[in-house]
Amino acid sequence: xxADQRWSLMQLSDSFFPSGSFTLSHGLESLIQxxxxxxxxxxxxxxxxxxxxxxxxxxVVALRQAHRASANNDNRExxxxxxxxxxxxxxxxxxxxxxxxxxxxxxxxxxxxxxxKLDAIHTCIQIGKMHGLHPIIFAVVxxxxxxxxxxxxxxxxxxxxxxxxxxxxxxxxxxHINAQILLKEMAPQLxxxxxxxxxxxxxxxxxxxxxxxxxxxxxxxxxQHLFLN
Amino acid sequence: xxxxxxxxxxNQQSGQGIENSTTNPPGxxxxxxxxxxxxxxxxxxxxxxxxxxxxxxxxxxxxYPFRLSRTFRLDPGDNRRAYLYLMNSAPGIFGGDRLTLGxxxxxxxxxxxxxxxxxxxxKMPVTDATVARAQLAWQITVGAGASLEFVPEPLxxxxxxxxxxxxxxxxxxxxxxxxxxxxxxGRLARAEYYQFREYQNRLQVLAPDGTLLFGDAMxxxxxxxxxxxxxxxxxxxxxxxxxxxxxxxxxxxxSHELATNPQLNSPHLLTGASPLPNCNGLLIKxxxxxxxxxxxxxxxxxxxxxxISNEPDLPHIPx
Numbered sequence: 159x160x161a162d163q164r165w166s167l168m169q170l171s172d173s174f175f176p177s178g179s180f181t182l183s184h185g186l187e188s189l190i191q192x193x194x195x196x197x198x199x200x201x202x203x204x205x206x207x208x209x210x211x212x213x214x215x216x217x218v219v220a221l222r223q224a225h226r227a228s229a230n231n232d233n234r235e236x237x238x239x240x241x242x243x244x245x246x247x248x249x250x251x252x253x254x255x256x257x258x259x260x261x262x263x264x265x266x267x268x269x270x271x272x273x274x275k276l277d278a279i280h281t282c283i284q285i286g287k288m289h290g291l292h293p294i295i296f297a298v299v300x301x302x303x304x305x306x307x308x309x310x311x312x313x314x315x316x317x318x319x320x321x322x323x324x325x326x327x328x329x330x331x332x333x334h335i336n337a338q339i340l341l342k343e344m345a346p347q348l349x350x351x352x353x354x355x356x357x358x359x360x361x362x363x364x365x366x367x368x369x370x371x372x373x374x375x376x377x378x379x380x381x382q383h384l385f386l387n
Numbered sequence: 388x389x390x391x392x393x394x395x396x397x398n399q400q401s402g403q404g405i406e407n408s409t410t411n412p413p414g415x416x417x418x419x420x421x422x423x424x425x426x427x428x429x430x431x432x433x434x435x436x437x438x439x440x441x442x443x444x445x446x447x448x449x450x451y452p453f454r455l456s457r458t459f460r461l462d463p464g465d466n467r468r469a470y471l472y473l474m475n476s477a478p479g480i481f482g483g484d485r486l487t488l489g490x491x492x493x494x495x496x497x498x499x500x501x502x503x504x505x506x507x508x509x510k511m512p513v514t515d516a517t518v519a520r521a522q523l524a525w526q527i528t529v530g531a532g533a534s535l536e537f538v539p540e541p542l543x544x545x546x547x548x549x550x551x552x553x554x555x556x557x558x559x560x561x562x563x564x565x566x567x568x569x570x571x572x573g574r575l576a577r578a579e580y581y582q583f584r585e586y587q588n589r590l591q592v593l594a595p596d597g598t599l600l601f602g603d604a605m606x607x608x609x610x611x612x613x614x615x616x617x618x619x620x621x622x623x624x625x626x627x628x629x630x631x632x633x634x635x636x637x638x639x640x641x642s643h644e645l646a647t648n649p650q651l652n653s654p655h656l657l658t659g660a661s662p663l664p665n666c667n668g669l670l671i672k673x674x675x676x677x678x679x680x681x682x683x684x685x686x687x688x689x690x691x692x693x694x695i696s697n698e699p700d701l702p703h704i705p706x
Contacts, residue, residue: 207619211614245600246601248663361602364604368674375659
């Protein structure tokens with residue numbers, strides 16, 4: 159990996175990068191308030207389940223295909239993958255948050271890196287040809303700044319993992335030390351998920367996190383909440 | 388567009404199944420399926436048992452193990468809606484089964500479709516690839532202004548079962564859909580829990596031009612499910628989904644009813660609702676411990692939908 163690519167990877171996957179994903183708890187806030195999640199082990203189960211049964215089996219599959227389409231300069235295919243992921247994201251809070259964080263990521267990325275591909279995606283969103291879901295935008299950003307598929311996926315998963323651990327920290331479930339230990343222990347899972355999606359195409363996307371889905375659906379009805387979902 | 392009933396239906400043997408056709412030449416679309424039914428809306432009738440505006444079975448083809456019940460008129464004071472039971476004469480689904488089913492609800496029809504009992508998905512020996520798994524595929528078309536309520540009984544996944552299920556529904560923008568499913572991960576009363584091998588369920592709901600409105604793909608592993616003993620699955624082992632598409636109905640009214648109606652707030656169930664993408668529809672997810680709790684909830688949601696849509700009250704469905 160070249161030095162500038164290494165730096166791009168660090169910059170894109172850093173939680174300091176303002177993509178808006180720090181406002182998401184992915185149902186964790188709801189489950190903590192209902193006292194279904196009370197310990198670090200519960201949080202670990204939550205992370206493993208959502209990573210393997212939703213993020214890894216759906217978002218990452220779409221991300222990998224969008225990265226390939228971007229490498230082929232196939233803007234129509236990127237639009238088609240975005241439309242498919244939108245139709246397969248059945249929970250409105252998730253669709254809304256993916257659109258918001260995707261557009262925020264695109265805005266910051268266009269300002270940080272000059273790329274005609276990002277400008278083209280921006281135009282598609284402006285004229286209503288794309289929703290601009292976060293995994294799709296992340297794929298095009300990663301590809302356009304020179305990251306390969308696996309490194310883009312790893313950065314995406316790292317961002318998700320640190321985002322949820324950051325939410326757990328702010329919700330008072332775990333402390334800084336336990337958060338770092340958990341991150342280190344989860345690292346092999348990210349590699350496993352990255353490898354699992356290599357042979358998967360869009361028809362292979364699936365998800366199965368019914369209890370977390372319900373937690374995300376009912377999040378808006380919480381009397382008070384810190385996060386968007 | 389409505390169908391015109393020309394003659395009293397007659398049963399005909401067709402291939403290895405039985406075809407019952409009133410309007411179309413026998414064999415239309417049905418020959419490649421194990422079950423096919425087409426319901427139409429009568430505009431004029433030579434058969435005095437069918438009145439104008441009534442939904443009737445215009446064509447049916449059934450091969451083993453399927454049969455279709457006669458048409459029941461259960462709505463009090465309104466006999467336009469047809470109530471049909473899909474009957475399965477087999478003890479359940481077995482390894483090697485490749486079952487394909489089709490249903491067409493023509494324009495302006497109203498159909499409630501259910502089955503008679505839970506579908507049992509039996510043990511499938513992994514040693515023989517030809518019978519190691521089963522497939523069940525539905526192709527459904529719902530025409531303009533039609534209403535389909537498809538409320539099957541639960542699907543029970545026995546030990547060593549492996550089932551791939553797919554449902555494709557083509558939905559006219561003006562048609563209504565109520566679709567429910569209940570997945571039971573084993574014979575829970577016998578302490579058989581997540582002993583099946585795998586269950587895949589793919590749903591695609593399409594516009595008439597083939598555009599995907601929304602889709603869902605569930606892959607539930609049994610024996611190898613690393614999360615089956617965590618509270619994410621163990622606390623509420625039954626999983627249910629309800630898909631509702633209602634053009635021209637304010638979904639907020641239904642969402643408000645779901646949140647505030649005491650009958651729809653069971654302490655035994657975990658529920659959540661969300662608007663669906665690309666249509667005026669709602670997804671309701673339900674988890675529970677007992678089938679009867681979930682079935683009662685589904686009936687109450689359908690009753691609520693009927694009321695909000697100014698449709699006849701949901702009657703008792705004899706089982």
